[in-house]
Amino acid sequence: MKCIDCKEEYEEQPIYRCEKCNGLLEIEFKLSADDFDIKKARKRRFNLWRYKELIPAKKIVSLNEGGTPLYECKNLSEELKVKLFVKNEGANPTGSFKDRGMTVGVSKAIEFGKNITTCASTGNTSASLAAYSARGNLKCIVMIPSGKIAYGKLAQALIFGAKVIAIDGNFDKALETVFKISKNENIYLLNSINPYRLEGQKTIAYEIFDELNHTPDRIILPVGNAGNISAIWKGFKEFYELGIIDKKPKMTGIQADGAKPIVNMFKNKKEYVPEKNPETIATAIRIGNPVSWKKAINAIYESDGYAESVTDEEILNAQRLLARKEGIFVEPASAASIAGLIKLINEGIIDKNEEIVCITTGNGLKDPNVVADLYKNEIIYVKEEDVENLIKNM
Numbered sequence: 057m058k059c060i061d062c063k064e065e066y067e068e069q070p071i072y073r074c075e076k077c078n079g080l081l082e083i084e085f086k087l088s089a090d091d092f093d094i095k096k097a098r099k100r101r102f103n104l105w106r107y108k109e110l111i112p113a114k115k116i117v118s119l120n121e122g123g124t125p126l127y128e129c130k131n132l133s134e135e136l137k138v139k140l141f142v143k144n145e146g147a148n149p150t151g152s153f154k155d156r157g158m159t160v161g162v163s164k165a166i167e168f169g170k171n172i173t174t175c176a177s178t179g180n181t182s183a184s185l186a187a188y189s190a191r192g193n194l195k196c197i198v199m200i201p202s203g204k205i206a207y208g209k210l211a212q213a214l215i216f217g218a219k220v221i222a223i224d225g226n227f228d229k230a231l232e233t234v235f236k237i238s239k240n241e242n243i244y245l246l247n248s249i250n251p252y253r254l255e256g257q258k259t260i261a262y263e264i265f266d267e268l269n270h271t272p273d274r275i276i277l278p279v280g281n282a283g284n285i286s287a288i289w290k291g292f293k294e295f296y297e298l299g300i301i302d303k304k305p306k307m308t309g310i311q312a313d314g315a316k317p318i319v320n321m322f323k324n325k326k327e328y329v330p331e332k333n334p335e336t337i338a339t340a341i342r343i344g345n346p347v348s349w350k351k352a353i354n355a356i357y358e359s360d361g362y363a364e365s366v367t368d369e370e371i372l373n374a375q376r377l378l379a380r381k382e383g384i385f386v387e388p389a390s391a392a393s394i395a396g397l398i399k400l401i402n403e404g405i406i407d408k409n410e411e412i413v414c415i416t417t418g419n420g421l422k423d424p425n426v427v428a429d430l431y432k433n434e435i436i437y438v439k440e441e442d443v444e445n446l447i448k449n450m
């Protein structure tokens with residue numbers, strides 16, 4: 057483990073920040089091409105553990121995560137005049153990319169001899185942590201912002217048997233609270249500040265290369281607490297260092313207009329300032345003080361990437377477009393990546409003909425209320441005897 061600021065190194069241990077300067081920690085591998093053979097890995101089952109030599113965990117708790125589909129989106133590509141793929145992380149066991157982090161994180165909890173896991177969550181993290189903790193026979197405590205998480209996610213945390221604590225405040229407040237309780241030595245904190253989480257999530261990058269057989273020009277994804285963009289960038293850098301790829305993609309992070317501290321920093325070239333009252337319909341990215349902002353901003357600068365924000369209306373339009381043009385139903389936060397793509401094409405930031413992978417981070421069924429409310433007027437109520445007539449006129 058190495059501090060990204062003062063570069064202090066630590067043996068593997070359950071700490072979350074640098075003990076010298078409070079900086080973020082990262083797992084560093086001394087990589088050589090002899091350690092990992094992509095040809096050998098490709099003969100294994102297509103899931104995250106195909107890359108096991110590059111993932112620092114031994115006592116593995118798995119639900120067969122990763123190996124998610126990369127869809128070529130011909131209809132949308134034609135409409136937007138780019139070459140678009142969607143990496144659908146909603147196809148993971150609990151319906152979001154968080155499972156990649158939790159298979160590694162919960163495995164480490166067991167290696168470190170912990171018996172309770174915890175996290176603060178806008179929903180998906182708690183759903184995933186609760187599932188992997190159940191499978192690993194660990195107790196799990198999740199802290200959620202009261203009334204501000206999607207119903208499907210809450211249902212998951214409850215059925216997997218987590219202790220669900222709803223606090224009166226937003227995600228940022230919940231995160232402060234779990235930091236305090238994780239000082240208890242039986243408890244292991246599994247928010248994305250935990251560097252082992254990112255070791256699982258970086259495999260999104262490996263898989264994109266594995267499926268395309270080359271690096272796309274750009275990756276676009278929603279940014280909340282900023283762990284995933286940092287993890288995926290790390291994955292591409294590692295494949296580059298191993299000589300597996302010869303090009304890295306531009307990392308492009310999308311936040312919601314009401315919660316965009318990273319976009320503000322990037323666009324105004326100013327100091328990082330947290331957003332005190334984050335607000336957006338995309339509850340998964342309703343985060344005002346992303347813990348990994350520094351890693352994310354590094355990823356954006358190092359990759360010559362970009363940061364942009366989108367309105368709730370743009371998010372909901374993109375959600376509908378992706379569903380109706382490509383048959384892919386994603387939750388609002390995930391649709392932010394498509395909304396961001398459209399905005400950046402219109403602004404001329406993205407060149408026509410670029411090859412782009414949008415990461416859709418969570419399944420649409422997680423948050424059915426938004427859709428049920430928006431589209432309820434599309435239901436056609438008729439008497440049985442009128443159905444034939446109605447169809448004739450369609």
Ligand SMILES: Cc1ncc(COP(=O)(O)O)c(C=O)c1O
Pocket residue numbers: 152178179180181248278279280281282283284285340341387389390417418
């Ligand atoms: C569906 C979805 N998308 C995006 C994010 C943001 O990911 P990160 O916090 O790693 O930036 C989250 C986090 O909760 C999420 O659940």
Ligand SMILES: [Zn+2]
Pocket residue numbers: 059060061062063064074075076077078079
């Ligand atoms: Zn440090």
